Amino acid sequence: MTLTLRALMGACAVGALATAASAQDTTITVATVNNGDMIRMQGLMDAFHEAHPGIEVEWVTLEENVLRSRVTQDVAAGGGQFDVMTIGTYEVPIWGERGWLTALDDLPEEYDVDDLMPAIRGALTVDGGLYALPFYGESAMVMYRTDLAEAAGLEIPDEPTWAQIKDAAAAMTDKDAGVYGICLRGKPGWGENMAFITAMANSYGARWFDMDWNPEFDSEPWQAAFGDYLDLMTNYGPPGASSNGFNENLSLFQQGKCGMWIDATVAAGFVTDPEESTVADSVGYAVFPNKEGVDNHGNWLWAWNLAIPTSTDAPEAAKAFVTWATSKEYTQLVAEEEGWRAAPPGTRQSLYETPEYQEAAPFAAMTLDAMNAATPDSPSVQEVPYAGAQFVAIPEFQGIGTAVGQQFSAALAGQMDAEQALSNAQQLTEREMMKAGYIE
Incomplete structure (x- = not known):
């Protein structure tokens, strides 16, 4: 990682993701799906640990059907096995309404929640509250x-x-x-x-x-x-x-x-x-x-999202992680390390306004058009x-x-x-x- 990027990530952590200050010497368990973008994130964790030296992250990486079964059983029972769960746009509104997820409405200004794509943000909102943060979106x-x-x-x-x-x-x-x-x-x-x-x-x-x-x-x-x-x-x-x-x-x-x-x-x-x-x-x-x-x-509309179950005993550390992993700075980190083509798609409007991404990803415009054309409120004619x-x-x-x-x-x-x-x-x-x- 370049010195400039290390400084950027560190500065972001101090300002935007201040929740880490109260989350020292904590281990959190993250349940995630075995998709390529999630595997890539695990390989970039040095940047997170530099910004949050007091937080250790343990991963449980599962095939999609197994992940859904495991996290559903745990969250419904309040088991507390996972501090962060990777879940979809199907689960978030149902689980949020049932009180199983932690609301994420007090995000720091630097996170720029208004940069999230309106359709994706809306899918993660229950009664005006945001209950998960999107890692990548798709049609x-x-x-x-x-x-x-x-x-x-x-x-x-x-x-x-x-x-x-x-x-x-x-x-x-x-x-x-x-x-x-x-x-x-x-x-x-x-x-x-x-x-x-x-x-x-x-x-x-x-x-x-x-x-x-x-x-x-x-x-x-x-x-x-x-x-x-x-x-x-x-x-x-x-x-x-x-x-x-x-x-x-x-x-x-x-x-x-x-x-x-x-x-x-x-x-x-x-x-x-x-x-x-x-x-x-x-x-x-x-x-x-x-x-x-x-x-x-x-056209379908989906996002894999990071959510914090109310059963966690490390909410501040979990919040530090989910804000980092879904931030603009994480997108920049992926671009620096893997190239702009690999940036997590479909969640932030600013990505599709970035000339480097438009040049590196010939599929960007069609992805954006497909997501904007999705009508989940009226899926059939x-x-x-x-x-x-x-x-x-x-x-x-x-x-x-x-x-x-x-x-x-x-x-x-x-x-x-x-x-x-x-x-x-x-x-x-x-x-x-x-x-x-x-x-x-």
Whole structure:
């Protein structure tokens, strides 16, 4: 790290993050997801320790589904196992309303809370109070191999339809060479395969529930969306796709095994990393597809956030950490050490006004446009009683979404057909919604 940056980080800590003064000789435990940005942060902790010599940080780094299960159990029971939790925009409003999270409304002026993207800040706010700080934000996009598209004589439009995506997947597939036309999430979980499939269903005009909270998996839009998903993955996807989530597909794309990958915009910084990706110089981008005739590109809105459970016995040390890790100064640190392309995206407006980032990240403008286009309050072209672009913002969704995801993953693995999976999803969702009192 440069001397100038060390001085900057130290000065910031003294002024902006003064909470460390009362958090000396403390160890905090941070539960986080095993995504690339979170792993990168662990490698940059020397800067935090220089600014906060009295705080030690222990990490519990978990696969996404395991993380969600562990932190949910701990926070609901008030267990106090973790001082900082990495959670999403789904959990924050629910847990904040239940009093499980510490409010973060007295942030120092230098943190510049007004620089946070309004949509992300709003998603983390409950009754006017901020209950988590965003580490990175995202929507979804198409990432594709420009070299394969050119070789196939394809021109992928900036706003493709699913029919065009299917044609491109067919043209790019060369199974003998180990290249598959498309990679999509298949691993079961409400935040794994169901994040993608829900967004895809939205883009077909489907919805999870009608205005009386009746499930709609027996509707034509759901049948069309899920049928096309299975068709794409069965004919043009990689083997073993029912076990692939974000990280697995990222690795496949970086190794040159995917013609297209439709997933979170945050992935763009990793597929264009020349040290990690063999196709870094051959990546193009397009917005999340829609079904022809449906005015919905399935834009989702998500952020991984750092929150402090009320059960922590080290709130000041935890606050020092979460403010540091989500600050402008941390973004500058990443840029200095890893390059501007690697800066955590999607949380601060100032990042997208930075010329160096605009130059280093050709995906920046599309990411920003996709996030701004997301409409989590009206995710479908049909009227819905819920919010949430790639999830349903009710407490019961964590269990229901995972159970439905298991059915859909089983269909992808060939254990049942689309009709059976949708019928099972309909029945189990009806049962759980009856139990919860939404329907009779």
